[in-house]
Amino acid sequence: MTLSEQARNTTPLRKEVPIDKSRGLWITRRDFLSLTGWLAVFAFLGTALLGTIRFFFPRVLFEASPVFKAGFPDEYALGEVSSKYLKSKQVWIVREEEGFYALSAVCTHLGCTPRWLETENKFKCPCHGSGFHLSGINFEGPAPRPLERIKIMLNENGELVVDKSVKFLFERDEWGKPGSFLKV
């Protein structure tokens, strides 16, 4: 008798218990317990995983509020590109003849902070050389789209209020929308 024949002839260690189908249960006790056990294990692991993922999204952010007051309109000279809030808020406030608009000072290439070059009348990014017109439209360098405009409005005291959480994108035709330009 070869080894494999021997293996085939040996009786199984555990005797198969015939299942009595006539009792009408759709699942055996063993399968039911096994299934419940596994469900419990995966329910636990899944809940733990979801909780852990949620853990990494904090409820409170210790960051500056996206809304800030930017003084009164008459503090801005006509045609001025104000860098007053560049360092603290990454925003330029531009005073044109007809009113105000706020530009996000985040380069649309890879997120550096461009500079306003007064003599050359353009915004220029020091990282990769992207250039933008006064309006925010890109015209040189790798930036793929214009600078983003930011919501600017007046509060009841007549102060300028800028809300960085609301953006207006030129390529989505949003520069005409209310809030993208403040008529004075």
Added chain:
Amino acid sequence: MVTMEKIKRTQLYRSIFRHGYKDTKPNRMHQIVSNVFLHLHPTSVWRHATEIRYTWGMGGITFLLFIVLTVTGVILMFYYRPTAEYAYADMKYLEHDVPFGMFLRNMHRWAAHLMVITVWLHMLRVFLTGSYKPPREFNWVVGVVLLVLTLLLSFTGYLLPWDQLAMWAITVGTNMARATPFLGHEGPFGPELGMKPDNDIRFLLLGGTQVGPPALLRFYVFHCIALPLLAAIFMIVHFWRVRKDGGISRPSEKE
């Protein structure tokens, strides 16, 4: 000499050193097999495996650099605090005042740069010698994972000096995460799925909407704990697979 012989016969000595240095083939094999660190290594090595012109030794050099980085990294952790107030000052302190601080920091820095290079060279060698072909195709995939982990280790370590270069490198790097499909708030289908600057994948990476103190802490934990641990696990599999897939690859005429 008699005393030495006496010591060697004690139970204490024999419980620690089970094998002498007797230069016989079985004894040399025992030395490898019964040592927890050496047993990952085969008991005997093919002559072709030591042929530097074929393997360039790049995998081994990369592993050596990983060990150098682990040791120097752990040492640097004794002085470096990953908070916005202290990180930059601690880096300067390490460079200028801590004895051998400059040396260890530079060792860590150069080894990190070098490791990225040697990983690429190792990959190039494996590609040129066709060592990615069956039965080694699984190990190629493990290797690609290790390459990504190496790059992520390099990237996360970049933020830790907390200087202008670090800030902007991470600003630019994580801005790419905005454009992740489905998971980024500027990526395809991101906004449709409700992604905003304060709940997308970039937010998860930074722990905020901008590169700030939470980002520094997160990158520190990734850099010092999570990524090295993952890399170590994948390295164990990688080395094991080299052996199990027929040993280090060799020119076909020596197969």
